[in-house]
Amino acid sequence: MALQRMDNVGIVVEDLDAAVAFFTELGLETEGTAQIEGLFADQAVGLDGVRSDIAMMRTPDGHGRLELAQYHHPAAIGGGSQNTPPNTLGLHRVMFAVDDIDDTIARLRLHGAELIGEVARYKDIYRLCYLRGPSGIILALAERTG
CATH class of the missing domain: 3.10.180.10 (2,3-Dihydroxybiphenyl 1,2-Dioxygenase, domain 1)
Known part of the structure; x- marks a missing residue:
């Protein structure tokens, strides 16, 4: 199988x-x-x-x-703080490829998203960032630049 x-x-x-x-x-x-x-x-x-x-x-x-x-x-059990850092054991994050990282961040901020660090550039290939969304979910965004 x-x-x-x-x-x-x-x-x-x-x-x-x-x-x-x-x-x-x-x-x-x-x-x-x-x-x-x-x-x-x-x-x-x-x-x-x-x-x-x-x-x-x-x-x-x-x-x-x-x-x-x-x-x-049964009621959901809190896994600790909703502000756990990205290096916490367990499910790390969910990443999505986007066309425009700045526009995506702006739109998600209207729904409570908070940038964890800052938008970073990886070589001349990607712009990347981590956001915290609803229920403390960590979301990663990647915009291909090169």
Whole structure:
């Protein structure tokens, strides 16, 4: 048997509507939404009484997807501070290629995004930055310049 593909990356958020608005502004499209509960959910994630809402977001090219989930029961558990540094163990960040990094930062700031460092240049190839988005999610942006 062979691996077929990476299907999606799941991110638990505090406010699903805010997270959907943030990633929609970035350029992702809502593929679908659902309420998740029942025995299959309990069995799949190993929790009892799961009740959550999810939104599946896809990149414009159709190859990448994020599953955003807001847990109603059991309540989401904080992984520590929402201001954890980028070198914290665990899921590091999600990176997106963009056409115009400055415009993207400006649009995402309207949805609460904060630049973690500054926009940096890697040789004459990329402009890169890290942003903190909803629920403390770290997002990386890359604009190809050369």
